[in-house]
Amino acid sequence: MTIREAFYIARTGRPGPVLIDIPKDVQNAWISPQSLEPVDLPGYSTGRKATAEQIDAVLDALRHARRPVIYAGGGVTCSGASKQVRAFIKKTRIPITTSLMGKGIYPENEELSLGMLGMHGTKYANYAVHESDLIISMGVRFDDRVVGNVQRFAPLAKIIHIDIDPAEIGKRLSVDIPVVGDLKAVLTKLNSKVNIPARQEWLDQIADIKSKNPLTYKDDGRLMPQFIVRALSRITRGRAIITTDVGQHQMWAALYYQCIEPRRFITSGGSGTMGYGFPAAIGATVGCPKLPVVAICGDGSFQMCIQELATARMYHLPVKIFIFNNGYLGMVRQWQQMFYNRRYSHTTLEFNPDFCQVAKGYDIPAIRVTEPEEVEGAINQALKTEGPVLVDFHIEREENVMPMIPPGGGQTDFISEGEA
Amino acid sequence: MQKIISILVRNHPGVLSHVAGLFTRRAYNIESIAAGETENPEVTRITIVVSGDEFILDQVTKQLEKLVDVIQVQDLKYSESVTRELVLLTIFVSVKQRQKVIATANTFDAVVLDISEKP
Numbered sequence: 161m162t163i164r165e166a167f168y169i170a171r172t173g174r175p176g177p178v179l180i181d182i183p184k185d186v187q188n189a190w191i192s193p194q195s196l197e198p199v200d201l202p203g204y205s206t207g208r209k210a211t212a213e214q215i216d217a218v219l220d221a222l223r224h225a226r227r228p229v230i231y232a233g234g235g236v237t238c239s240g241a242s243k244q245v246r247a248f249i250k251k252t253r254i255p256i257t258t259s260l261m262g263k264g265i266y267p268e269n270e271e272l273s274l275g276m277l278g279m280h281g282t283k284y285a286n287y288a289v290h291e292s293d294l295i296i297s298m299g300v301r302f303d304d305r306v307v308g309n310v311q312r313f314a315p316l317a318k319i320i321h322i323d324i325d326p327a328e329i330g331k332r333l334s335v336d337i338p339v340v341g342d343l344k345a346v347l348t349k350l351n352s353k354v355n356i357p358a359r360q361e362w363l364d365q366i367a368d369i370k371s372k373n374p375l376t377y378k379d380d381g382r383l384m385p386q387f388i389v390r391a392l393s394r395i396t397r398g399r400a401i402i403t404t405d406v407g408q409h410q411m412w413a414a415l416y417y418q419c420i421e422p423r424r425f426i427t428s429g430g431s432g433t434m435g436y437g438f439p440a441a442i443g444a445t446v447g448c449p450k451l452p453v454v455a456i457c458g459d460g461s462f463q464m465c466i467q468e469l470a471t472a473r474m475y476h477l478p479v480k481i482f483i484f485n486n487g488y489l490g491m492v493r494q495w496q497q498m499f500y501n502r503r504y505s506h507t508t509l510e511f512n513p514d515f516c517q518v519a520k521g522y523d524i525p526a527i528r529v530t531e532p533e534e535v536e537g538a539i540n541q542a543l544k545t546e547g548p549v550l551v552d553f554h555i556e557r558e559e560n561v562m563p564m565i566p567p568g569g570g571q572t573d574f575i576s577e578g579e580a
Numbered sequence: 581m582q583k584i585i586s587i588l589v590r591n592h593p594g595v596l597s598h599v600a601g602l603f604t605r606r607a608y609n610i611e612s613i614a615a616g617e618t619e620n621p622e623v624t625r626i627t628i629v630v631s632g633d634e635f636i637l638d639q640v641t642k643q644l645e646k647l648v649d650v651i652q653v654q655d656l657k658y659s660e661s662v663t664r665e666l667v668l669l670t671i672f673v674s675v676k677q678r679q680k681v682i683a684t685a686n687t688f689d690a691v692v693l694d695i696s697e698k699p
């Protein structure tokens with residue numbers, strides 16, 4: 161019964177982990193399977209339905225807004241509401257920005273996609289939210305990596321917050337129009353009633369901001385991580401399953417891989433767990449054997465679960481491991497450079513193994529890449545080869561993730577390259 | 581600002597720990613707490629006085645409702661409830677002072693529950 165309750169709680173409402181603690185004597189006990197009584201948890205409710213008033217308030221706000229933006233996140237994926245979001249955008253022509261967990265809800269190569277929002281988000285997403293007069297947020301929690309300074313977030317905007325968890329609404333900032341309910345259901349209702357014209361002036365303004373603030377990096381013959389992710393995005397046409405570890409490589413993957421489908425960008429998000437990427441990729445390929453799976457890992461992160469090379473080899477799993485090798489705990493080094501005067505403390509991985517040798521030790525083919533000219537060939541070869549493959553990219557060591565808004569900053573407080 | 585919250589929870593071990601754990605994690609300050617079985621042996625009532633600003637107190641209620649063991653959360657508004665506080669005082673008195681103390685207690689309708697020699 162406990163196990164059934166645990167699964168029920170884990171999978172309904174706002175999905176999440178449940179811990180089941182089974183002591184040894186219980187493990188060794190004999191049980192007879194119980195008859196299937198319904199699960200009865202008086203303290204647990206699987207979420208409410210949005211009221212008609214809430215829906216009407218949203219529709220009313222949409223009618224009056226001139227500069228609306230959608231901010232969507234992991235909750236949309238949990239609800240399986242990507243289709244409904246796409247239908248909503250088709251009807252309303254409202255541009256969309258996502259959290260890290262929301263990548264792929266809407267195809268990122270489309271004109272109305274603003275990419276990721278927040279500390280390492282695109283400049284245009286941050287500008288758009290800063291100038292917006294209505295933020296329609298769906299399945300997000302306004303995490304501090306996105307919001308920065310709460311007082312200065314979206315200063316001109318009314319905020320609509322749609323979420324299945326009532327505790328999230330108003331948790332970080334005050335919300336003008338709260339809507340508690342399942343996103344799929346709420347959006348289906350909205351889609352059946354919404355009827356507003358496209359705000360062409362706003363769309364023109366957005367297109368202008370986008371063209372004036374593209375994602376950039378120095379393309380000067382060194383092996384740049386952004387170049388690798390771009391190439392991967394192009395070659396897999398944004399449809400591969402990408403898992404990441406935690407750090408600079410994670411942010412480059414988030415910025416430069418253009419996801420076309422939801423549930424393809426698998427990352428630990430707010431948990432920030434190094435060592436996640438490779439095992440997650442193993443799970444992903446077992447679940448989706450027909451899709452290409454690439455684990456993008458840092459050299460620091462990869463060594464936290466490096467022994468799983470044995471698992472990949474044992475089950476001959478077609479996981480492609482791309483190590484973005486810069487010999488540092490990159491993200492921390494970047495912060496030490498920017499905020500602590502380059503006092504690099506315990507972030508230099510002075511000794512790294514030769515990852516290709518390690519892979520070969522596990523009987524896994526490996527490729528080393530040190531020049532940009534080798535990138536495309538290596539990616540193609542890795543994807544073509546059966547079974548697990550490791551690619552060790554020796555990227556530019558002190559490259560920083562840009563753009564960046566420092567902690568506590570407002571959405572236009574970008575650190576300029578020169579200050580880095 | 582203070583709030584009195586009355587919670588109905590499932591009566592089994594570990595529940596109080598979950599509630600206290602939530603308060604600790606989120607740094608909500610418990611001013612006082614009392615728990616006891618209700619007329620339904622499967623349900624316990626926990627009454628908590630918590631302090632904080634309005635935003636924090638709103639979050640306390642919402643976060644409590646998320647706990648699986650919590651069946652119901654009630655915000656006891658001062659104007660809508662009858663409240664009593666109970667204080668048990670131990671006073672060390674010499675034989676000479678005893679009468680005076682008892683007289684004072686009577687003035688304030690305090691009840692003397694016990695008199696004994698040794699503390």
